[in-house]
Each structure stands twice: as structure tokens, then as C-alpha cells.
Amino acid sequence: MRRLAAVAALLALCACGTTAPAPETRAKPAEINWGACEKIAPTAGFQCATMEVPLDYTKPDGKTIGIALIRLRATGPGAKIGSLLLNFGGPGGSGVSTLTDAAAAFRSLGGRYDLVSFDPRGVERSDGVRCMDPKPFEAFLQAEPSLDVPTQTRLLTEFAQACQKHSGEILPYVGTLNAVRDMEMLRVRLGDPKLNFLGFSYGTHLGALYATQFPKRTGRMVLDAAVDPALGLLEQSKTQAKGFQRAYENYLADCATQDCPFNGNTAVLGLLSSLRRKPLNVQGRLVTDDTARVAIAEALYSELTWPLLTQAIADAIAGNGAGLLNLADSYSGRQPDGSYNTLQSSLIAILCADTTDRPSVQESVSLAKEMSKKSPIFGPDVASAGGCSVWPARGEDSNKHIDARGSGPIVVIGTTNDPATPYEWAPKLTEQLGTGVLLTLKGEGHGAYGQNTCIDMLVDAYFLDGKVPGNGTVCP
Numbered sequence: 001m002r003r004l005a006a007v008a009a010l011l012a013l014c015a016c017g018t019t020a021p022a023p024e025t026r027a028k029p030a031e032i033n034w035g036a037c038e039k040i041a042p043t044a045g046f047q048c049a050t051m052e053v054p055l056d057y058t059k060p061d062g063k064t065i066g067i068a069l070i071r072l073r074a075t076g077p078g079a080k081i082g083s084l085l086l087n088f089g090g091p092g093g094s095g096v097s098t099l100t101d102a103a104a105a106f107r108s109l110g111g112r113y114d115l116v117s118f119d120p121r122g123v124e125r126s127d128g129v130r131c132m133d134p135k136p137f138e139a140f141l142q143a144e145p146s147l148d149v150p151t152q153t154r155l156l157t158e159f160a161q162a163c164q165k166h167s168g169e170i171l172p173y174v175g176t177l178n179a180v181r182d183m184e185m186l187r188v189r190l191g192d193p194k195l196n197f198l199g200f201s202y203g204t205h206l207g208a209l210y211a212t213q214f215p216k217r218t219g220r221m222v223l224d225a226a227v228d229p230a231l232g233l234l235e236q237s238k239t240q241a242k243g244f245q246r247a248y249e250n251y252l253a254d255c256a257t258q259d260c261p262f263n264g265n266t267a268v269l270g271l272l273s274s275l276r277r278k279p280l281n282v283q284g285r286l287v288t289d290d291t292a293r294v295a296i297a298e299a300l301y302s303e304l305t306w307p308l309l310t311q312a313i314a315d316a317i318a319g320n321g322a323g324l325l326n327l328a329d330s331y332s333g334r335q336p337d338g339s340y341n342t343l344q345s346s347l348i349a350i351l352c353a354d355t356t357d358r359p360s361v362q363e364s365v366s367l368a369k370e371m372s373k374k375s376p377i378f379g380p381d382v383a384s385a386g387g388c389s390v391w392p393a394r395g396e397d398s399n400k401h402i403d404a405r406g407s408g409p410i411v412v413i414g415t416t417n418d419p420a421t422p423y424e425w426a427p428k429l430t431e432q433l434g435t436g437v438l439l440t441l442k443g444e445g446h447g448a449y450g451q452n453t454c455i456d457m458l459v460d461a462y463f464l465d466g467k468v469p470g471n472g473t474v475c476p
Contacts, residue, residue: 032189034071040100047071048096051189053121053182055173065170067182068125070096072103072115082192082219084113084463085183087120089201089225089447091176092346094124105450106198108460113196120206121182122167122174122349128342129170129349131163137340141332142288145383147369152383153361157390163345164392171393174346175353180210187217194219196463200447201225201421202350204412208402208433215406215435220463224413225447228425229400230432232357234367237385239422245375247300247419250444254306261314268296269376271317280321287321287328293377295327300419301446352388354399361386405434409468413448413455415441440474448475 037048050066074080086106088098095117106115119126132140140159146152163171183206187195196219199207204223211218231239252264262268272289279286299309305327312323333343364386372379388395404410410433414426423440430436441448441455448455454475461467 030189032069037070037096037100044100045072046100046103047073051118051182051186053185055170057178057181065121065127066125067121067186068096068119069186070099070117072099072110074114075111078112078464080114081112081464082114082194082196083116083187083190084109085186085195085197086115086117087197087199087203087206088117089199089203090123090343090347091120091202091205091350092123092343093202094119094341094343096125097341108456109198109463112464114190116186116190118182118186120174120179120350122170122342123346124342127167127170129163129167129174129345130342131159131166131345134339136162138285138334141294141344142286142290145368145380147365147372147380147383149362149365152365152386153390156361156384156387159348160387160390160392163349167345167349168392171349171391172353174349175396176205176209176350176399177213177396179206180213183210184214184217192219193217195221197221198449198459198463199223200449202227204421204429205229205354207410208404208429209399211404211407211410211433211435212402215404218404218407218410220408220466222411222413222449222459222462223429224449224459225418225421226412226414226426226429227421228428228432229354229402230428231425232359233351233355233385233388234359234364234382237364237382238367238371239424240420241371241375241378241382243422244297244300244378244419246422247417247444248296248377250417251300251306251309254303255310260310262310262317267317268313271313272377275316275321280316280319282321282325285325287316287325291321291328292316292324293380294331295324296377297381297419298327298331302451303444348387348391349393352391353393353395355388356395356397358389358391358395359385360389402429402432403434404436407433407435409437410435411439411459411462411469412436413439413441413459415443415445415448417444418446420446437468437471438473439469440472442474442476 032049034047034049037046040046049069052064054060055063055065096119099117122129144155197207204226207221207223276289279288299305315323333341365383368380368383371382412426412430414423416423430438449459458469
């Protein structure tokens with residue numbers, strides 16, 4: 001999960017979900033009109049489409065919204081198994097954009113599966129939640145979180161009001177249960193007897209809730225970088241702060257073994273203090289201490305970006321903040337033209353829709369101050385957990401209920417030093433599912449598939465041959 005965006009921050013009254021299992025979809029298997037993808041060369045092989053679904057599933061004949069889809073047909077050799085639906089996390093991440101960039105990482109699965117992804121409702125091309133224009137949004141990102149309760153309350157309230165103004169109609173309907181119903185609609189229209197699914201981070205919540213609602217329709221499912229939907233917002237934020245702090249300390253230890261160009265944590269905290277007093281200017285944009293904290297969090301998602309972080313910190317100490325700014329922009333979803341994708345706005349909208357938990361700003365700031373004593377870089381982000389207390393749409397707790405008994409085995413993967421979805425969440429999700437099989441990677445970073453040969457072999461064997469890993473298997 002991200003702001004968390006790899007990394008926590010996170011109906012007007014509606015019956016967006018019920019506590020009872022969703023009914024099996026009775027939608028006619030209408031064909032999806034696949035066609036060319038905008039801004040993608042036809043030679044790349046991708047097909048795109050829009051699937052119309054009800055905005056409110058209690059009013060199936062009412063207003064509809066379009067769910068953006070992308071597909072890469074199976075390339076062979078071997079008999080085609082069906083479609084493999086992928087979600088890459090967030091909440092708020094664009095599956096359409098990510099599959100375009102990352103399809104090569106799933107080459108072994110793409111031989112026998114059509115690779116399919118989508119922008120969940122409220123995300124980017126699927127009526128993405130949009131709140132502020134780029135300049136005020138950048139100012140919001142630079143100022144929030146604040147450990148001053150009145151200031152934090154004002155910041156979160158202004159943002160929530162902007163979201164209501166620009167996206168108020170969809171805010172009550174962006175919860176995970178509605179996204180799961182969209183997935184079932186997609187399964188029907190793809191013509192697959194069961195849904196095969198690979199979900200990362202927030203995608204593990206999507207998969208787990210789908211299996212809860214439609215256990216008999218659940219095919220081969222892998223949930224990588226597991227979340228624990230049962231947690232309250234404060235506990236989630238607290239655990240994530242601890243996870244990032246642990247990953248940061250591991251990063252510094254690694255840097256020290258490689259002739260680190262700065263003096264560890266002392267130098268980093270000194271840089272943050274300097275940026276707080278006097279931000280660096282990069283082509284008219286300010287690099288503040290908050291920019292640096294976000295940049296550090298972004299780089300901790302993968303060991304592959306640790307060298308980029310080392311260089312960015314060293315450059316900033318020398319007066320050049322461009323590296324930190326680039327990392328922070330990646331985290332925040334800033335585009336080359338200065339606009340922002342919907343990641344951060346969709347994230348809080350989905351988080352708040354998924355729970356009735358509404359910790360106050362006072363509670364979140366108090367916890368943030370406590371966490372900042374041990375984690376001065378990541379502790380302040382806990383203050384963002386109060387955002388749902390001023391959110392204009394009510395939440396729905398049925399999004400949190402997980403029990404997939406009746407489905408086949410579901411593989412749950414946790415990485416021991418994952419900063420964004422700490423390892424302890426993987427055994428908890430496995431237990432909640434009732435049909436979960438736990439697979440552990442001893443290592444760093446957010447997500448395991450594509451990062452470790454042992455994990456890749458076990459996951460591929462499950463998806464391609466139906467071979468279920470032994471429960472409790474550990475990959476070094």
C-alpha cells in the first residue's frame with residue numbers, strides 16, 4: 001500500500017455493500033469490445049476496452065461507470081488456461097498503466113494466460129477521484145502531515161472538501177466490495193469459469209474479498225505482499241511506520257558496507273533539519289524535509305532503488321535536491337508535464353470507503369508524535385490516519401470481512417522485511433482466509449514475485465500446473 005503508495009495515509013449514505021455475501025453475478029456474458037490502446041503502439045500487442053458497470057449495485061439499472069481494461073493475449077506455447085487478472089496495489093494504482101510497463105515480468109505466465117488488468121473504480125481512467133489542481137495539490141503534499149492539530153485538521157478538511165467538490169458522486173461507491181463485484185462482472189464477460197488472480201499489496205485485499213464473496217468462482221489465486229484488512233487505521237499506520245523504520249535501518253547498514261558517502265542516520269537527520277530551515281530549489285520547486293521523507297520511503301520499496309537513494313542523499317547534502325525530488329514525484333504520482341495521476345486521491349477515498357473507523361486528527365497526531373520519537377522520518381506520516389474523520393463519505397465495514405472457506409487453496413506471500421505491508425500481516429490474512437497457504441520470502445522490499453527465483457518457481461508452478469506450495473514454505 002502507498003501513503004502510503006509504497007508507502008499510510010491513508011457514503012454520503014449509500015448501500016454500497018452489505019454484510020451478506022454478494023450474490024453471484026447474473027449479468028449476461030456480453031462481449032467486451034477490445035480495441036487499440038491509446039498511446040500504445042499496436043505492435044506491442046495490448047488491447048484495451050471499457051466495461052460498463054453499475055455505479056450502485058443496489059440499482060443495477062441506474063447510472064453506470066466505465067471500468068478501463070487492458071489485455072495481452074496468451075502467446076504460447078502450451079494450451080491456454082484462461083485469463084489471469086492482475087492488480088498491482090495502491091489502493092489507487094492504475095492496472096492499465098502498470099501492465100503496459102511491467103508485462104515482461106509476467107512472461108512465463110503470459111504464455112498460457114491472457115494477462116488482464118484494470119483501473120479499479122475511482123482510479124485514473126475509471127472515474128478516477130480527482131480533488132485539486134496540480135499547484136494546490138503540490139502545496140498540500142508539501143505541508144501535510146503536520147504535527148499541529150489545528151493545521152493538520154485544516155489541511156485534511158480542505159483536501160476532503162476539494163474531493164467532494166470534484167468527485168463527490170463517486171466517493172460513496174469506491175470501496176473494495178464494489179470493485180470485487182466489478183471483478184466478478186469481468187470474469188463473466190471474459191467467459192472464464194473461475195477467476196484466476198495475482199494481486200500485490202492492496203491487490204491482496206481485492207483478491208481475499210473476492211474469494212470471500214465468490215468462493216466457488218475463485219480459481220488459482222496468489223496474494224503477494226499481504227495486507228490485514230481487519231486492522232484499524234491507527235494500528236495500520238503504526239505498523240507501517242515500524243516497517244519502514246526497519247527497512248531504513250537495513251538500508252543504512254547495507255550502505256555502511258559499501259563506503260557510504262554520508263555518515264549514516266546522523267547525516268540524514270541533519271539533512272532533514274537543514275531542509276526544514278532552508279529548502280533546496282530545483283528549477284523553481286522546493287525540496288523540503290517532507291519531500292526528503294517521501295523520497296526515502298519511495299526508495300525503500302525495493303533494494304534495487306537503494307543506490308538511487310544513496311546518491312540522492314549525498315547530492316542533497318552537497319546542495320542538489322534533484323534526486324530526492326525525482327523519488328518523491330514517483331511516490332506522489334507526479335507526471336512529467338506537472339500534472340498528477342489519481343493515486344494519492346484515490347488512495348484515501350478507497351481507504352475511507354473500506355471502513356467505518358474514523359480516528360480523530362487529535363488521536364492520529366498524538367500517535368504520530370509518539371512514533372516520531374523512535375522514527376523521526378516515518379512517524380509523522382501516522383498523522384495522516386485522521387483523514388477519514390473529515391471525509392465526506394461514510395465507510396462500510398463489510399469490506400473488511402474475510403472468510404474464503406469453500407474456495408480452493410489461496411497462496412499468500414509475505415516478505416520478512418517488507419516496509420509497506422509488514423510480514424506479520426501475511427500470516428494473519430492466511431488465517432482469515434481459512435483456505436490460505438503461507439509462503440515466506442526472507443528478504444527486503446515490497447512484494448516477492450519477480451524478485452526471487454525460488455518464489456517465482458513456486459508461483460509459476462501453481463498457476464501453470466496447479467501445484468500448491470507446502471504451507472509454511474520459506475524461500476531464502
